[in-house]
Amino acid sequence: MTHTVNDRAEALRDLLERQFxxxxxxxxxxxxxxxxxxxxxxxxxxxxxxxxxxxxxxxxTAQALRRMSEGSYGSCEGCGGDIPLARLEVLPWAQYCVPCQQRR
Ligand SMILES: [Zn+2]
Structure with missing residues (x-):
């Protein structure tokens, strides 16, 4: 079974709050x-x-928490696609997917 960002939202929020x-x-x-x-x-x-x-x-981290409360957390701000959960678990404040990040 693969986990989605929603399954992990609570853990990611805890992590972001701690890092903040x-x-x-x-x-x-x-x-x-x-x-x-x-x-x-x-x-x-x-x-x-x-x-x-x-x-x-x-x-x-503040921006990521704001995106979480707005419901846009986990979407790439470049292409609008989903940022893979594996990336968010390493960089919970990531705003871009890997290809968009590399283009910047
Ligand atoms: Zn993207």
Whole structure:
């Protein structure tokens, strides 16, 4: 039996909520470091890169959760086709199927 996105919706939502929380916590923590006079010993470029990655993570997971509540989750925003469940289980915030992602 093959599972569909709907079968896994609850698990994917839990995963996204957890990741959203983790990225948010990470961003908060990095912001605290960035406000210290010596940035708690962080190299400015590294700190900026980490903050960008955390910010991107917050945005990606928030968008995926929004798509879930709107019912458009799991549809590719490029071609409108279904994003394979196997892809969503690895990248639950994926907005595109693999061919569309590669075209971008
Ligand atoms: Zn597509």
């Amino acid at each position: 929380q983790e990225h948010t916590d990470q961003l908060t923590e990095l912001t605290v470091h960035s406000r210290q006079p010596d940035r708690d010993g962080y190299d400015p470029d590294t700190l900026r890169r980490l903050m960008d990655a955390a910010r991107q993570g917050v945005a990606d």
